[in-house]
Amino acid sequence: MKYEELYATLRRRGVLWPTAEIYGGAQGLYDYGPAGARVKRQVEEAWSAWFLGLSDDFYRIDPGEILPEAVVRASGHLEHFTDPEVVCGKCQSHFRAETVLEKFRPEGVDGLSPTEIGDLLHRFPVKCPQCGSTELSVPRPFNMMFGFQFGATGGERAYLRPETAQSSYLAFPRMWDVGRHALPLGIAVVGKAYRNEIAPRQVLFRLRAFTQAELQVFFDPESFPLPFASVASESLPVLRVPRRAAGEETPVWQTAQSLVEEGLPQFYVFFLVHLFRFFRDVLRYPRESIRLFEKSDAERVFYNRIQFDFEVKLESLGGYKELGAVHYRGDYDLSRHGQGSGKDLSVALEGGRRVLPHVLEVTFGVDRNVWSLADLGLSVEGDRTVWHLPPYLAPASVGVFPLMKKEHSAEARRWLEAIGRAGVPAEMDAGGSIGKRYARMDELGVPFCVTIDRETLAAASLADRTVTLRDRDSKAQERVTLATLLARLGATRVAPQPVRLDAVG
Ligand SMILES: [Zn+2]
Numbered sequence: 334m335k336y337e338e339l340y341a342t343l344r345r346r347g348v349l350w351p352t353a354e355i356y357g358g359a360q361g362l363y364d365y366g367p368a369g370a371r372v373k374r375q376v377e378e379a380w381s382a383w384f385l386g387l388s389d390d391f392y393r394i395d396p397g398e399i400l401p402e403a404v405v406r407a408s409g410h411l412e413h414f415t416d417p418e419v420v421c422g423k424c425q426s427h428f429r430a431e432t433v434l435e436k437f438r439p440e441g442v443d444g445l446s447p448t449e450i451g452d453l454l455h456r457f458p459v460k461c462p463q464c465g466s467t468e469l470s471v472p473r474p475f476n477m478m479f480g481f482q483f484g485a486t487g488g489e490r491a492y493l494r495p496e497t498a499q500s501s502y503l504a505f506p507r508m509w510d511v512g513r514h515a516l517p518l519g520i521a522v523v524g525k526a527y528r529n530e531i532a533p534r535q536v537l538f539r540l541r542a543f544t545q546a547e548l549q550v551f552f553d554p555e556s557f558p559l560p561f562a563s564v565a566s567e568s569l570p571v572l573r574v575p576r577r578a579a580g581e582e583t584p585v586w587q588t589a590q591s592l593v594e595e596g597l598p599q600f601y602v603f604f605l606v607h608l609f610r611f612f613r614d615v616l617r618y619p620r621e622s623i624r625l626f627e628k629s630d631a632e633r634v635f636y637n638r639i640q641f642d643f644e645v646k647l648e649s650l651g652g653y654k655e656l657g658a659v660h661y662r663g664d665y666d667l668s669r670h671g672q673g674s675g676k677d678l679s680v681a682l683e684g685g686r687r688v689l690p691h692v693l694e695v696t697f698g699v700d701r702n703v704w705s706l707a708d709l710g711l712s713v714e715g716d717r718t719v720w721h722l723p724p725y726l727a728p729a730s731v732g733v734f735p736l737m738k739k740e741h742s743a744e745a746r747r748w749l750e751a752i753g754r755a756g757v758p759a760e761m762d763a764g765g766s767i768g769k770r771y772a773r774m775d776e777l778g779v780p781f782c783v784t785i786d787r788e789t790l791a792a793a794s795l796a797d798r799t800v801t802l803r804d805r806d807s808k809a810q811e812r813v814t815l816a817t818l819l820a821r822l823g824a825t826r827v828a829p830q831p832v833r834l835d836a837v838g
Pocket of ligand 1 (some may be wrong): 421425426461462466
């Protein structure tokens with residue numbers, strides 16, 4: 334769906350809108366309405382179920398969002414978490430260097446020095462998007478963290494966390510004791526991160542406050558046992574650095590096994606497969622819309638040894654957009670926090686060998702994926718707009734309609750309660766024609782609707798009564814009892830499961 338149309342639909346249905354909308358909005362900040370909040374929560378839960386489902390030694394924690402300065406100094410964020418910014422010499426507007434160069438250099442400016450970016454600005458030459466002047470400054474690094482004085486005396490500095498990952502590194506020694514004293518150990522966080530973006534835009538794609546779902550897997554670099562054989566034949570759409578260098582933009586389908594033969598570690602490819610399957614099988618993105626984009630040495634953040642971004646092609650944003658990634662970070666995080674805190678963060682394995690665990694990170698942008706589910710799932714079909722959400726991600730599983738408000742509302746309430754008791758989210762709608770109510774539920778992605786009518790009340794007991802069940806995607810209708818309805822709803826709410834790390838290969 335086109336950007337404007339998609340954004341208008343999401344606002345109209347109360348999925349999301351700008352924060353402080355009555356004041357004209359606040360750049361890079363959005364609020365989720367009832368439907369958006371539920372879809373977002375379902376995506377978070379589906380992510381947790383999938384990635385925590387890999388192992389009993391993977392845990393989700395809920396750490397604080399404010400970090401003392403010592404943490405971001407040790408992690409390198411104080412020094413390196415910057416985005417090159419250019420300032421117009423005439424109108425004083427600020428822009429991201431990447432944005433003003435986008436037309437001339439679509440691959441971005443990652444890895445370029447300020448001088449190299451400055452040379453590009455002059456060569457084309459780039460004009461100020463605000464006033465058209467060519468007097469753009471040589472880029473300077475702009476730190477994207479929100480920092481503030483901490484405590485009443487203001488003597489300390491603290492920061493809103495720029496990524497959830499840091500909290501998992503800080504939690505590692507505690508979680509080592511909470512857990513089974515065994516590697517691999519996984520620590521997941523789903524929560525807000527904050528970045529003072531120079532130029533937020535594209536609604537949920539460049540936010541100043543956003544939700545990340547990140548899993549850090551701490552492992553022994555000498556041994557990471559996993560059932561690789563069970564994923565070896567999976568095909569992945571990859572675009573590796575040599576093909577990129579040759580100007581290719583389309584991925585090629587390669588088996589997990591062939592990626593290992595090309596030199597990638599098995600443990601890394603195993604997690605590539607699992608993030609890919611999450612996109613394809615749980616979020617149900619069309620497989621041909623996905624691309625695993627390998628970052629080169631120059632583009633990667635220096636501590637990442639291997640990085641593939643997971644990109645999905647979105648009509649609303651005109652191309653591939655990054656929605657997640659798998660990073661092999663080596664021992665960077667624990668060694669930096671070991672130095673910063675003065676604590677030895679190595680652990681003793683069974684047998685007595687001490688090891689400083691390495692980290693594999695799976696990162697996932699929750700807001701971006703809510704947008705992508707809408708982009709890929711919303712379609713205009715004749716006179717109706719349908720959001721083809723997987724049932725377990727929909728804001729509700731079923732809409733319950735009393736045909737006539739006065740005559741059928743009490744009975745509809747009874748069905749709503751019975752469905753609720755079965756743990757299935759349902760929503761009642763008693764307003765307007767049945768056609769209008771279907772249209773509203775279709776646009777919200779609710780997979781089923783039931784209508785309570787005169788025929789429902791013909792049977793004496795609730796167990797014998799029937800309603801009209803209507804399917805969102807096929808529009809097919811049938812009469813069903815409560816038991817049939819609950820079985821149908823229950824079956825569609827089960828998301829696929831991952832291969833467990835301890836499964837026999
Ligand atoms: Zn200007």
